Amino acid sequence: MAGSTRVGVLALQGDVREHAALLAGLGADVVLVRRPQELAAVDGLVIPGGESSVIDKLSRIFGMREPIRAAITAGLPVYGTCAGLILLADTVLDGIDGQQSFGGMDIAVRRNAFGRQTESFETEIAVPVLGDPPVHATFIRAPIVERVGADVDVLASLADGTVVAVQQGNLLGTSFHPEVDGETRFHARFLESVRERVAG
Numbered sequence: 714m715a716g717s718t719r720v721g722v723l724a725l726q727g728d729v730r731e732h733a734a735l736l737a738g739l740g741a742d743v744v745l746v747r748r749p750q751e752l753a754a755v756d757g758l759v760i761p762g763g764e765s766s767v768i769d770k771l772s773r774i775f776g777m778r779e780p781i782r783a784a785i786t787a788g789l790p791v792y793g794t795c796a797g798l799i800l801l802a803d804t805v806l807d808g809i810d811g812q813q814s815f816g817g818m819d820i821a822v823r824r825n826a827f828g829r830q831t832e833s834f835e836t837e838i839a840v841p842v843l844g845d846p847p848v849h850a851t852f853i854r855a856p857i858v859e860r861v862g863a864d865v866d867v868l869a870s871l872a873d874g875t876v877v878a879v880q881q882g883n884l885l886g887t888s889f890h891p892e893v894d895g896e897t898r899f900h901a902r903f904l905e906s907v908r909e910r911v912a913g
Contacts (some may be wrong), residue, residue: 718907721746721755723781725771727763727796731892735900749780757790757907759900760797762853762890765805765824766812768796778815785817790883790910792903798879798886799824799856806859818884819862826857826875838889840869840878843898850877850889850896857888883910 717740722732724745733743736759746752758781760768772778785791785801793801800814804821808814827834833854837847848869858876861867869878869887877888878899883906891899 717742718757718904718911719744719755720757720759720904720907721752722759722761723747723768723772723777723797725775725777726767727761728890728892729761731890732759732761732794732900735892735895735897736904739897739901739904741904747775747777749776752777752780752784756911757792757903758784759903760791760793760800760815761892762795762797765796765799765814765856766809768800769813772815773813778813781815782817785815785884788883788910790885790903790906791817792885792899794887794890794892795853795855798822798858798888801884801886802858803862804860818879818881818886819865820858820879820881820886821860822856823859824856825854826859827852827855836871838869838871838877840898842868843902848889848891848896848898849894850887850891851893852877852889853893855888858886 719742801818802822
């Protein structure tokens, strides 16, 4: 549709289709991004959940790592879920040998923080910036944020204080998977930042 927001979903590995469908449902023009020229054509990028070390490796194979880092530095709005959050972190505390992130967000994350025996769980989380009702959050071998820099806003924590949603400028990250539950408010918040940047 005319005037729609053109956003990309990094389509190297992970739950790409779920994000693409949710964004399209919010009225965005969605591009699956695998190559630098596709990245250059979008106004925002979603990095989906999956396996962070695999996405990292494929990003280098496809020549995407440096273009993504440059786009983040230049202010491209990016939303990362689960593995995507890991890839946005400046510091990965327990990465596999040689694992790199794109960085940009002044946080330290731990990858499989909840342990393999609790592969996944669901809970309700209050997210004040999104208002009511609480977010139904699904965690699948999820990371947590162990350190938060001065410029990072904590958007949500678990009952024990564990940080699971953060924002720094145009970068947004969640440990959980809103796209799995049909929760649209994080994606809508991301799209709002894309529209503001395009308009500005």
